[in-house]
Amino acid sequence: MKHVPVHVSLITVIEIVAILVGALSGFVEARRKRMDIVGVFTVAFIAAFGGGTLRDILLDKRPLFWVQHQEYAILIFVLALVATPLMRTVRQIISERVIVVADATGLGLFTAASVAQAQAAEMPMFIAAMMGVITGIFGGVLRDIVCNEVPMVFRDGKPYAICAFFGAWLYIGLQYTDVSEDFALWTSAAFITILRLVTWKFDLHLKSHQ
Amino acid sequence: MKHVPVHVSLITVIEIVAILVGALSGFVEARRKRMDIVGVFTVAFIAAFGGGTLRDILLDKRPLFWVQHQEYAILIFVLALVATPLMRTVRQIISERVIVVADATGLGLFTAASVAQAQAAEMPMFIAAMMGVITGIFGGVLRDIVCNEVPMVFRDGKPYAICAFFGAWLYIGLQYTDVSEDFALWTSAAFITILRLVTWKFDLHLKSHQ
Amino acid sequence: MKHVPVHVSLITVIEIVAILVGALSGFVEARRKRMDIVGVFTVAFIAAFGGGTLRDILLDKRPLFWVQHQEYAILIFVLALVATPLMRTVRQIISERVIVVADATGLGLFTAASVAQAQAAEMPMFIAAMMGVITGIFGGVLRDIVCNEVPMVFRDGKPYAICAFFGAWLYIGLQYTDVSEDFALWTSAAFITILRLVTWKFDLHLKSHQ
Numbered sequence: 001m002k003h004v005p006v007h008v009s010l011i012t013v014i015e016i017v018a019i020l021v022g023a024l025s026g027f028v029e030a031r032r033k034r035m036d037i038v039g040v041f042t043v044a045f046i047a048a049f050g051g052g053t054l055r056d057i058l059l060d061k062r063p064l065f066w067v068q069h070q071e072y073a074i075l076i077f078v079l080a081l082v083a084t085p086l087m088r089t090v091r092q093i094i095s096e097r098v099i100v101v102a103d104a105t106g107l108g109l110f111t112a113a114s115v116a117q118a119q120a121a122e123m124p125m126f127i128a129a130m131m132g133v134i135t136g137i138f139g140g141v142l143r144d145i146v147c148n149e150v151p152m153v154f155r156d157g158k159p160y161a162i163c164a165f166f167g168a169w170l171y172i173g174l175q176y177t178d179v180s181e182d183f184a185l186w187t188s189a190a191f192i193t194i195l196r197l198v199t200w201k202f203d204l205h206l207k208s209h210q
Numbered sequence: 211m212k213h214v215p216v217h218v219s220l221i222t223v224i225e226i227v228a229i230l231v232g233a234l235s236g237f238v239e240a241r242r243k244r245m246d247i248v249g250v251f252t253v254a255f256i257a258a259f260g261g262g263t264l265r266d267i268l269l270d271k272r273p274l275f276w277v278q279h280q281e282y283a284i285l286i287f288v289l290a291l292v293a294t295p296l297m298r299t300v301r302q303i304i305s306e307r308v309i310v311v312a313d314a315t316g317l318g319l320f321t322a323a324s325v326a327q328a329q330a331a332e333m334p335m336f337i338a339a340m341m342g343v344i345t346g347i348f349g350g351v352l353r354d355i356v357c358n359e360v361p362m363v364f365r366d367g368k369p370y371a372i373c374a375f376f377g378a379w380l381y382i383g384l385q386y387t388d389v390s391e392d393f394a395l396w397t398s399a400a401f402i403t404i405l406r407l408v409t410w411k412f413d414l415h416l417k418s419h420q
Numbered sequence: 421m422k423h424v425p426v427h428v429s430l431i432t433v434i435e436i437v438a439i440l441v442g443a444l445s446g447f448v449e450a451r452r453k454r455m456d457i458v459g460v461f462t463v464a465f466i467a468a469f470g471g472g473t474l475r476d477i478l479l480d481k482r483p484l485f486w487v488q489h490q491e492y493a494i495l496i497f498v499l500a501l502v503a504t505p506l507m508r509t510v511r512q513i514i515s516e517r518v519i520v521v522a523d524a525t526g527l528g529l530f531t532a533a534s535v536a537q538a539q540a541a542e543m544p545m546f547i548a549a550m551m552g553v554i555t556g557i558f559g560g561v562l563r564d565i566v567c568n569e570v571p572m573v574f575r576d577g578k579p580y581a582i583c584a585f586f587g588a589w590l591y592i593g594l595q596y597t598d599v600s601e602d603f604a605l606w607t608s609a610a611f612i613t614i615l616r617l618v619t620w621k622f623d624l625h626l627k628s629h630q
Contacts, residue, residue, distance in 0.1 A: 030364070033360055033364075033365065034365060035360075035364045035365045036364065036365060036366075036367045036416040036417065037372075037416055037417075038347075038363060038364055038370075038371040038372065038416070039361070039363075039364025039365055042351075042364060043364070053268075057267060057477060058473075058484065058487075059482075060270070060480070060482045062269075062270045064268065066337070067268070067333060067334070067337050068334075070334040070335070070336040070337050073336055073337060073340065074336050077336075123487060124487070124488075124490040125490070126490040126493055126494050126497075127486070127487050127490050127493060130493065137458075141462075141566070145355060145565060145566065145568075146351070146355065146360075146361065146364075147360060148355075148358065148359060148360045148568065149568060150453055150455075150566075150567060150568045151459070151566065153458060153459075154450070154453075154455045154456065154458055154459025154462060154463070154566075155453065155454060155455045155456060155459055156456075157456045160458075161458040162457075162458065206456040206457055206458070207456065207457075240574070243570055243574075243575065244575060245570075245574045245575045246574065246575060246576075246577045246626040246627065247582075247626055247627075248557075248573060248574055248580075248581040248582065248626070249571070249573075249574025249575055252561075252574060253574070263478075267477060270480070272479075272480045274478060276547070277478070277543060277544070277547050278544075280544040280545070280546040280547050283546055283547060283550065284546050287546075355565060356561070356565065356570075356571065356574075357570060358565075358568065358569060358570045
């Protein structure tokens, strides 16, 4: 395995924010289904960590991210205990805009980092790109399956997975240039984030399959 | 891996009973969905072994329990062939009380044994407790997902997972005392079983997330 | 691991056809749910590769088939881009009969090959037979779960899994005779295919569980 470059402090902040945004989407969905605390915690946990866990199972990589960092599981557990007042507060003090930005940032970072990992594990290119997208979207897919819904990301037409897919190929393409791995990682992460925000701003949608 | 202590004969009996209770819940659900024999067997199998299988996949432990003990898969297969008359008989000769006791006993045993396994695999504490609960509840969760239902354990408010969670922490706490591992295992298994029966007797429920 | 015998060119053709039939079933289902391109690709991919992937995860075998052969993932991706006109064409030029034959051939080949693999990995007999059936049917099961349906194969009464199951035992039985592994593989694959076609021709069904 090649060394995957990271800037620990900044990454950690983005990571926590992205996990919180994932968990938050789980709280919303679990609430809609009138789940109890067990469901609220589990659905939030799956929304936050499902994508990365599926990627690691497919790549046979262990220990899993959340097994090594139990502090994240504990954080979601504590938030689940106060999910009802928490959600009310979140809606009052945080605008949708902030959540979309945080989510897009997480998508960019996790996709780029996953493509890097998949390439380090010597996956072929197209599969490495797929692994990046899986990490970005399957938390939401598994959340929706557990909540007995057709996954949103497969039908809402928001080009979430598409942004991740293009950014994954940018990362792969940059490997053929002279730029450093660090530069490739940050550039493609930023590209995905910006592309997602632009498509959100202009409300661009995919057609559904007719 | 540390040695996980077991009393083979008694454990084997509890194991079989717990597997049968799990399979039974699958028969009930498959019947409600008017499945054929393939569905009846598969749903019963998933209900009985899904939790332990998910735990082993997350821990990357192989061979899986049911792969090593094909007699359990064969037992469920034979029962699935006679599921219709079997269920009628079960309802006539076995009261709900017996099934709840068997189920609670299985929950206690499997949770405690899974926490022991997760600790032997050097999981951090909170994750070890989660692995115990996952083993206890995810058979039912996967059964409900396959049957296209929102998992009961996430919304019925029965403190099933909560009892397992407290018992998992009792096991972990006992590791810091002088008691033997055997004692810790049986005490926490018994604690979970009794706690589940008490909450059932007094019909205690969790609130749903409003 | 024992050597699993293969005739590369013929197997490759059958493999591609079987993957296309699986992907096609995903296109149909994704279309019914009005999914966008992301959903169409993912559901088709899961329908084509879900069964083999689950088997490999249960056996802890890596790399996964589609990770080593990215050309298949790319093929499904390209087809997903043209799924709408493609499906119209398929319906015009390919009769249901052709699709059933292709599907039955794939079922025979993949089941027999999976049983061979599971036996090479020293699974007990009943489990090896189960692994064969899982490979044959879980692509469709996972497709239906993602599409929020009760899996067809569990309730439509078509003896799809049953044919695979009998053929798996034929393969296992032939190991106790003097015939070569090649012969055992092809005989049981052909047996499954023919049995499936016969049950289709005469419209034989399993009873649902009442």
